[in-house]
Amino acid sequence: MKKYIELVLLKEKKPASFDKIVSKIQKIKSDEAGKDVTLSDQDLSDIYDILQDLVKNYEVYQTPSNNFILMSKTSFRKGRFYGDRTGAGRVSVTNSYVDRDGKLNVSTERYDISKDNVNGAIDGDFVLIDLGGSKFPPKVVELLDRKLDYVPGEVYRVGNSYFLRPVDKKKQGITIAIEEDAIEGERVAVSIESRGSDNFYTGKIVKRFNHKDDPNEDILWEAFKHGVDNSFSDESMEQLEHIPSTVRDIDRIGREDLTDWTIFTIDGADTKDMDDAISCTINENGNYELGVHITDVASIIPEGSPLDKDAFNKGNSYYLGGTVLPMTPHKISNGIGSLNPYVDRMAISCICEISPEGEVLNYRITPTVINSKLKMTYGKVNDILKNGVVDPEYEEFKDTLLLMQKLSLILRKKRLVHGSIEFNRPELRTIYEDGKVQGFELRVQDVAENLIEEFMLVANETVDKHLTKKGLPCVHRVHSTPNEERVTQLLALLDAVNLPFNDYSVDELCSDKYAYQKFVEHIAKTGHLSTLLTTEAIKCMSRAKYSEENIGHYGLAKENYCHFTSPVRRYSDLTVHRILWDCEFNREKSPKGRIKWEKKVPEIAEKTTHTERVADECERDVLRMLCCEYMADHIGEEFDATVTCVSADNIVVELDNMMEGTVRVKDLKGPYAFSPDTYTLVSLDGEDDYTIGNRLRIKLKSSDKELKRMDFTIIDKIKDTEINNAEEINTQVKIKEKKRRNMR
Secondary structure, eight states, X not given: OXXXXXXXXXXXXXXXXXXXXXXXXXXXXXXXXXXOOOOOHHHHHHHXXXXXXXXXXXXEEEOTTSOEEEGGXXXXXXXXXXXXXXXXXXXXXXXXXXXXXXXXXXXXXXXXXXXXXXXXXXXXXXXXXXXXXXXXXXXXXXXXXXXXXXXXXXXXXXXXXXXXXXXXXXXXXXXXXXXXXXOTTEEEEEXXXXXXXXXXXXXXXXXXXXXXXXXXXXXXXXHHHXXXXXXXXXXXXXXXXXXXXXXXXXXXXXXXXXTTSOOBEEEOTTOXXXXXXEEEEEOTTSOEEEEEEEEOGGGTSOTTSHHHHHHXXXXXXXXXXXXXXOSSOHIIIIIITSOOBTSEEEEEEEEEEEOTTSOEEEEEEEEEEEEBSXXXXXXXXXXXXXXXXXXXXXXXXXXXXXXXXXXXXXXXXXXXXXXOOOOOOOEEEEEEEXXXXXXXXEEOOOHXXXXXXXXXXXXXXXXXXXXXXXXXXXXXXXXXXXXXXXXXXXXXXXXXXXXXXXXXXXXXXXXXXXXXXXXXXXXXXXXXXXXXXXXXXXXXXXXXXXXXXXXXXXXXXXXXXXXOSOTTTBHHHHHHHHHHIIIIISSSOOHHHHHHHHHHHHHHHHHHHHHXXXXXXXXXXXXXXXXXXXXXXXXXXXXXXXXXXXXXXXXXXXXXXXXXXXXXXXXXXSOEEEETTTTEXXXXXXXXXXXXXXXXXXXXXXXXXXXXXXXXXXXXXXXXXXXXXXXXXXXXXXXXXXXXXXXX
């Protein structure tokens, strides 16, 4: 009956009475039946009840005279309010209706709401808005629903009462009184118990984190602010007590015994959660046999168990400064689930026969028991492969490492020939010892790191191809084409700095991986601007994500790709392992396993994509915080830096050690105007102009770890950036800005 009501109201331009709606529905049903139809008393009662439900749900508006009209035909709309940090926001309104053919029609509209018209709404509220028409802007007129499960924040005190200052600035418009005694400055999570008038709430503390002045807790607090919980449930800790620390005889049943193979791990010196090991030999026919052996966490953590639920909620491990917040407790991530040396471990092995040209000719994916012969480090492996310096402990594995290097170079060459894109940009890493930042270093991916990467890529691609060929579900790792608008902007910047790239059009760069590969190679040859421009080229790329649908991986130039190699620290990989167990390894295979995972994979893909992005954001925030904490001891010191961005308010600079800071325009001598066409801050008084790419000598003015901000002042300009037609364009900017200021 609801479909008929919506169909009638959809055609009515003015509010319709109940009797008119009944009459129209009766006519529609008569037309459908090909004869006169009279609605029963029960039908009339149903129509009335449905109308009242639609009114309550703000889908239909009931006038004072008891007539009805679709809310979409009034100036009112209901939708979700998304606030920003200025206090303003946007309301997203979803309209849907079922037409006469039974087809669902859905559309989304968005309305900007000024700070003065939010009427107390906060981010996430479901609200009713009045569009206002041509004379008045949209405004929130009623709060329909607000869900606040728990709110993290900092306790503050007013008199003898305690309140919570939410971490999320979008929620700082509400007042939350704490019902019990607390400690000012304590960092807590509060559950909302009741709502008073307007935006006033009362709540109870459900989790105490730490105090803002506690030492060595800042990293955990940053994670906590991002919703990352370092704890595990009581049920998980109880389950953990029953997980064995060694491989038992029962665990070996149905597994291939590879314990006599020459297998080892290569990781960072401080790595404790080793989830991948490798082996490599040459067959009699001249082909390589590469083994990638991945810890079998799926056989340690039962699906649906408390530990599994905690792992799903975390989504992945979090690597923050010198701290690891693991997806699974340390007994698993550093113990039975880590491929530690000299002990047997359960694994899933992907063993590939690879031709001298890098083609995977045959493979098998099978449960195994392995025994790693050594925990190698990237540093010592690089000493062997680059400098011929062999640690005595590595001597017996030297030839195997050289064979692995030969194969990895073959695989890398093949990948690049197929259009894979590489960005050779170093990363800033924290040197963290005894709970304190000792310094920072720039790390580039070296020979040993590249070797491991190539082998993991082969395993991930092979597993995805295998599942796809079998018609089985998979958590694919997919990557779309670059952003056209950003590529256009980067090409314009290259033109401006006299480094044009005209080999391909924007369309070709966004659709042809070979074209973008050449684009990145061009940028790498742009001298002192290459780091800046490489960063911009990375920003042009879309973000990789997890998906049940396979669209391929643009950046890696692969049609099939998934994450299989890190199940101890990524739930996506753990899911792929479980799919292999349910649909491949178990003897009693049935369609139920495939059907189950077809249903579960979309949710897992969405969740793990989200938690990965949370991890990225958290990692960036922690790195900024640690940089600012470290640099607080260097205020007044001078550094060399490159201008990476210019705006009307700030100059963003990147130090040669890749730390980032700002120079505020208000700290420059005299007035300035921003010239977007030349990426320049133009002095109106004849002082130095500042352009993107400039090399500067700067002095650290302040460093605030709470705000994660470093401010600098400029000592001198070391190197300028030549911009096409800069003098002419900047002169016009000066004239316009001076004229504008004189008119004030």
